[in-house]
Amino acid sequence: MAVAFPNTIETERLLLRRYRWSDIDDLMEYAVLKEWSRYIRAPYPYSRVNAQEFLADRVGLSRQDQTVWCLEYKGKMIGDVGFAWHTKNGAGEIAYGISPPYWKQGLMTEACLSALNTVFGVDEKLNRIFAAIDARNKGSIQVAGKLGMQREGLLRKNRFHKGEFVDDAWYAILRADWMALST
Ligand SMILES: CC(C)(COP(=O)(O)OP(=O)(O)OC[C@H]1O[C@@H](n2cnc3c(N)ncnc32)[C@H](O)[C@@H]1OP(=O)(O)O)[C@@H](O)C(=O)NCCC(=O)NCCS
Incomplete structure (x- = not known):
């Protein structure tokens, strides 16, 4: 996406x-924690080489098709929220994650809400943000709901993930929904 989003956002x-x-x-x-990667693509076990490859893809990210912010909390990096842009369709896929010791403190919702407000606020052509969530991932489904995303359907056995076929729940928020929530 050709739009310039801010490098930092304070919540x-x-x-x-x-x-x-x-x-x-x-x-x-x-x-390296098993509960971290249960529902996401990150490998388990996780090595330092995996971490280097992950950061190599994100430090100094200059790709037009992605925007990622990591989360700093009390001086520590504890997760991230990012978007993969589908510019032609005015759409973006949101992905997020936070370190297990910080779960259930509202931090992920806080980060995602700010990121969502930023991308909708800055990019006037952005019309839709969506997420495909492992249907077993209750925490992620809770966060999506708190962002005002609506469930649009269930893709049965949509992916082969860590040894099994899994269902994906499809969530999205349209600009019109976001504007209605912001007023
Ligand atoms: C899913 C995840 C992002 C949730 O992060 P979090 O910081 O715990 O989310 P929040 O604290 O903002 O939670 C929002 C609500 O969901 C609830 N919640 C969080 N995890 C939950 C779980 N496992 N089961 C049920 N409810 C849960 C919280 O209690 C909170 O509810 P409340 O507002 O009524 O108190 C986190 O578990 C995570 O990073 N998991 C690993 C990576 C991942 O799966 N990412 C998502 C990929 S789609």
Whole structure:
């Protein structure tokens, strides 16, 4: 997407910023945990090489088709929220994750809401944000609901994930929904 989004966003408790190479130790702390990768593509077990490859893709990210902010909390990098842009369709796919010790404190919702407000606010051509969520991932479905995303359907056995076929729940928020929620 040709739109220039801010490099940093401040929320009540978090600083959303670009990844740095020095985030590698904080990343390793949670990416090695089994519960972290249960529903997402990240490999398990997770190695330092995996972390280096992950950061190589994100530090100094200059790709037009992605925007990612990591989450800094009390000086520590604890997760991220990002978008893969489908510019032709005025759409973006949101993805998010936060280190297990920080779950259920409202931090992911706080980060995603700010990121969503930023992308809809800055990019006037953006019409739709969607997410494909492993239907078993209750936490992620909760977050999507808190963002004002609506469930649009269930894709049965949509992906082969870590040894089994899994259902994906499809969630989305349109610009019109976002505007109605913002007023
Ligand atoms: C899914 C995930 C992002 C949720 O993050 P979080 O910081 O716990 O989310 P929040 O604290 O903002 O939670 C929002 C609500 O969901 C609830 N919730 C969070 N995890 C839950 C779970 N596993 N089961 C049921 N409810 C859950 C919270 O209690 C909160 O409810 P409340 O507002 O009524 O108190 C986090 O578990 C995670 O990063 N998992 C690993 C990566 C991942 O699966 N990412 C999503 C890929 S689609």
